[in-house]
Amino acid sequence: MLKMVVCIKQVPMVSELPWNPKTGTLKRELAEGMMNPACAHALEAALQIKSRHSGNITAITMGPPMAEEVLYEAIAMGADDGILLSDPAMAGGDTYATSYILARTIERQCPNFDLVLCGCFTSDSETSQVGPQLAEELDIPAAAYVEDFEIKGRKVRMQRISDNFLEIMELAMPGLMTITTRSYVPRYPTLGSLDEAFEHQQIKTFKAKDLGLDLKTIGRSGSPTRIINVYSPTAEKKNVVLKGTAKKVVDDILAGYGDKISGVIGKDLKKK
Ligand SMILES: Cc1cc2nc3c(=O)[nH]c(=O)nc-3n(C[C@H](O)[C@H](O)[C@H](O)COP(=O)(O)OP(=O)(O)OC[C@H]3O[C@@H](n4cnc5c(N)ncnc54)[C@H](O)[C@@H]3O)c2cc1C
Known part of the structure; x- marks a missing residue:
């Protein structure tokens, strides 16, 4: 049993x-x-x-x-x-x-x-x-x-x-x-x-x-971790218009959002 x-x-x-x-x-x-x-x-x-x-x-x-x-x-x-x-x-x-x-x-x-x-x-x-x-x-x-x-x-x-x-x-x-x-x-x-x-x-x-x-x-005295802050994350959206030549637009995208794009595609875009 x-x-x-x-x-x-x-x-x-x-x-x-x-x-x-x-x-x-x-x-x-x-x-x-x-x-x-x-x-x-x-x-x-x-x-x-x-x-x-x-x-x-x-x-x-x-x-x-x-x-x-x-x-x-x-x-x-x-x-x-x-x-x-x-x-x-x-x-x-x-x-x-x-x-x-x-x-x-x-x-x-x-x-x-x-x-x-x-x-x-x-x-x-x-x-x-x-x-x-x-x-x-x-x-x-x-x-x-x-x-x-x-x-x-x-x-x-x-x-x-x-x-x-x-x-x-x-x-x-x-x-x-x-x-x-x-x-x-x-x-x-x-x-x-x-x-x-x-x-x-x-x-x-x-x-x-x-x-x-x-x-x-036990309780708080037995707890090594503390919650410092609790909040609801808010998503912010904004429109950005990039102007100029194709090269300038790509450079601006990479300068402004390269880290985020790298994170999404799992590849460091700064590395040649
Ligand atoms: C008087 C009192 C008040 C409490 N108030 C709160 C409160 O306001 N908010 C809060 O979140 N917790 C509270 N707790 C419980 C405790 O602090 C949490 O259960 C603990 O930190 C679990 O974290 P978790 O939810 O991330 O668990 P996870 O690790 O995500 O849970 C995974 C699994 O572990 C088991 N488990 C988790 N917690 C418990 C539990 N308490 N009892 C039995 N099995 C468990 C379950 O099987 C659960 O599915 C209280 C406890 C006491 C005695």
Whole structure:
């Protein structure tokens, strides 16, 4: 029986979210939360493995108390249990602190795991760092952006698409994979299963001290990165009329836009 852990982040439902036009930032506090789409694909992958090989799926999320909603949803889809990591001391953590907390939780609560599955990225921060960093913290092999996989004994055989190449790779268990959003289309939980999950299932909730975490290693104090500024990039368009002989026009294009053209065509136009 395979023991699987699926890491799920609750993200704001951006389509319904107002922006602050002055600062260009999302008004997160007004947002409804939803399961990060790539996490739903990772969960679906685990559910398909469970139905083929039998297994147990623990869904874990770190976030504010409302993040427990995604755990109930995961249970309604077919996960066996849910773990919520929520503590003001964990807030403001970067991917490093997040991976650290997830790893220490998995070691304590799911010590004999075979597979950890993550989404390939989130829709709100999109760093793609948590999966690989979590594998480092757990000291297990990992593969990112996995399209499809199957279990062969104690190995996972997977397909990845990288730079338009299809790669077939094997990973020894215990291991970690991040799953893309191209395959494993998530199932919809039924109303009955949602009702059953929200009404009758218990989510295990842990704070930092329950996990024996040193406060210096989590939240803002445990985060080596800082967001300096968040803004919406604005595209500027303008018309430029170049005049003169053909040679002068070409020289002016290269002088004004040579770097950009070089970047697009991948060739340094200044090199003769
Ligand atoms: C009280 C509290 C408040 C928080 N508030 C915010 C906030 O306002 N905004 C914010 O972006 N983050 C918040 N977090 C969570 C944390 O800071 C981010 O999850 C983390 O930095 C992930 O970065 P990312 O989205 O780029 O992940 P990526 O690396 O892009 O995510 C890849 C995958 O890693 C896994 N993963 C990522 N984050 C989590 C998570 N939190 N729990 C479980 N699995 C995860 C998922 O499988 C995901 O698909 C909060 C956490 C706490 C405890």
